[in-house]
Amino acid sequence: MKMYGNWRSAAAFRVRVALNLKGIPYEEVFLDLDAGEQFKPDFLAINPQGAVPAFFDGDGPPLIQSLAILDYLEDIHPATPLLPSQPRERARARSLAQVVACDTHPLYVPRVRNFLMETYDLPRERMLGFVRHWMATGLKTLETRLTQEPGTGRYAQGDAVSHADLCLVSLWVGTGIFGVDTAPFPTVRRIAEDCLAQDAFARAHPLRQPGAPA
Amino acid sequence: MKMYGNWRSAAAFRVRVALNLKGIPYEEVFLDLDAGEQFKPDFLAINPQGAVPAFFDGDGPPLIQSLAILDYLEDIHPATPLLPSQPRERARARSLAQVVACDTHPLYVPRVRNFLMETYDLPRERMLGFVRHWMATGLKTLETRLTQEPGTGRYAQGDAVSHADLCLVSLWVGTGIFGVDTAPFPTVRRIAEDCLAQDAFARAHPLRQPGAPA
Structure with missing residues (x-):
């Protein structure tokens, strides 16, 4: 798994914690948002929205929105649940x-x-x-x-x-x-x-x- | 099921649609938000946050946040799914x-x-x-x-x-x-x-x- 993130992003932080808790190995590429790296052609080819976190599980398209990524991780990796069962x-x-x-x-x-x-x-x-x-x-x-x-x-x-x-x-x-x-x-x-x-x-x-x- | 809502609330609208699509009968109590009914003691005794939609399935506590209510309805009423299975x-x-x-x-x-x-x-x-x-x-x-x-x-x-x-x-x-x-x-x-x-x-x-x- 691979995530494009940024040190300051609260949304990327949430996803990192979930990956760590579930023991899922991942690589994070850190964009310099202050320098506008998220709006450069190289990144727009990866995620046309120019937003982080953009999360890849194998081939694209990127998964975005931290809560949706958290639910996706629940769906594909239900061991170590991060939501109650009731x-x-x-x-x-x-x-x-x-x-x-x-x-x-x-x-x-x-x-x-x-x-x-x-x-x-x-x-x-x-x-x-x-x-x-x-x-x-x-x-x-x-x-x-x-x-x-x-x-x-x-x-x-x-x-x-x-x-x-x-x-x-x-x-x-x-x-x-x-x-x-x-x-x-x-x-x-x-x-x-x-x-x-x-x-x-x-x-x-x-x-x-x-x-x-x- | 019972929901406290308001005609204008986009969040209450989403929940009404989900209830209608799933065929779940419900009663909606409409608060006059312009008159501040959500902050009056009668309603604060029901939902201390003074927010709509506040959703009740039987006895309290109220369920709040429209996306959380939509997911709850998926959990308890999976017929007529409103999320894909993949x-x-x-x-x-x-x-x-x-x-x-x-x-x-x-x-x-x-x-x-x-x-x-x-x-x-x-x-x-x-x-x-x-x-x-x-x-x-x-x-x-x-x-x-x-x-x-x-x-x-x-x-x-x-x-x-x-x-x-x-x-x-x-x-x-x-x-x-x-x-x-x-x-x-x-x-x-x-x-x-x-x-x-x-x-x-x-x-x-x-x-x-x-x-x-x-």
């Missing part, structure tokens, strides 16, 4: 993952940050205010649900790592990059730190990938 | 659905529109420009993929309706509400119009729900 628990794990991957992450991806600064002429600090607001909103939703809903265990859903944790940790790591106050979110912190102490998460950490700042 | 095709259908539900819809939900106008003091027309930009971006991604990728058939993935179509149609209907130029997206139009001519979609249409403008 439908209600599966739905809860997925919905927690989607609080991050649908409601939160799309609001702070590079294309949105660039749009606010370049097309809407917002100063950098206002753009960062937008990012921090939506990150904090996502964290607050997670914290509220994790403390109020009976399904929470050692991890976001029960006592086994699921897609919910992969997404939670990908948001948590972003709070450091963007300077979000995480004090109000102790349950999110507890789960994120538990996960990040594990090898499959630690090896996948954005700051441990090629191209990341030292 | 992993690669499933992944493609999911990724097309996520172009809408992750990359596009979260950028134009009420809380983002309100934030831009109320917290960032953007005039209404600038807020609408933001919404139209991201709707058009999502439509362009769909159009490009649907025309370039071999998996497209009568529907977004092959010749059977899938989650990809439910999400595509939910975005398409929004273009009318927000005034997006849809001329550059003929393939999206073809699929949306094909779906909307079918009873399961037509009955679920936002403008046919209680509370919608005449």
Whole structure:
């Protein structure tokens, strides 16, 4: 398996963790998104959308969208499941993952940050205010649900790592990059730190990938 | 089954279509989001997040997030599948659905529109420009993929309706509400119009729900 990614991509991070947890060997090619490598002809011939992560299992076409790739890995490699077997628990794990991957992450991806600064002429600090607001909103939703809903265990859903944790940790790591106050979110912190102490998460950490700042 | 929704919610629309296609009887309670009914104590006792759609299959807790609810319906009611059986095709259908539900819809939900106008003091027309930009971006991604990728058939993935179509149609209907130029997206139009001519979609249409403008 082969993935085109980037050190900073929260979506690529989730997929790396799943591959590590399932013990699936893979190669990752790191694109320099700041230099626009994703829009150069060489990469557009590989993925016409110019987006990472782009995931290949053998011959193309590329699989894209991190949640769809996570589900694909469940389908083809059901050993070491990353979703519960019970439908209600599966739905809860997925919905927690989607609080991050649908409601939160799309609001702070590079294309949105660039749009606010370049097309809407917002100063950098206002753009960062937008990012921090939506990150904090996502964290607050997670914290509220994790403390109020009976399904929470050692991890976001029960006592086994699921897609919910992969997404939670990908948001948590972003709070450091963007300077979000995480004090109000102790349950999110507890789960994120538990996960990040594990090898499959630690090896996948954005700051441990090629191209990341030292 | 019982769902708390709203005529305008693209997410509730997707779930209504899935329930109709699967022939699952349900009751929908329509909240007046403009009047803030979702934040009143009566509803917060039902769903502490104050969000729709909130879906109940028997006793609580509520299931939330439209894609998680769609997957739950697949799990409990696999007859009339709304995802392909092959992993690669499933992944493609999911990724097309996520172009809408992750990359596009979260950028134009009420809380983002309100934030831009109320917290960032953007005039209404600038807020609408933001919404139209991201709707058009999502439509362009769909159009490009649907025309370039071999998996497209009568529907977004092959010749059977899938989650990809439910999400595509939910975005398409929004273009009318927000005034997006849809001329550059003929393939999206073809699929949306094909779906909307079918009873399961037509009955679920936002403008046919209680509370919608005449």
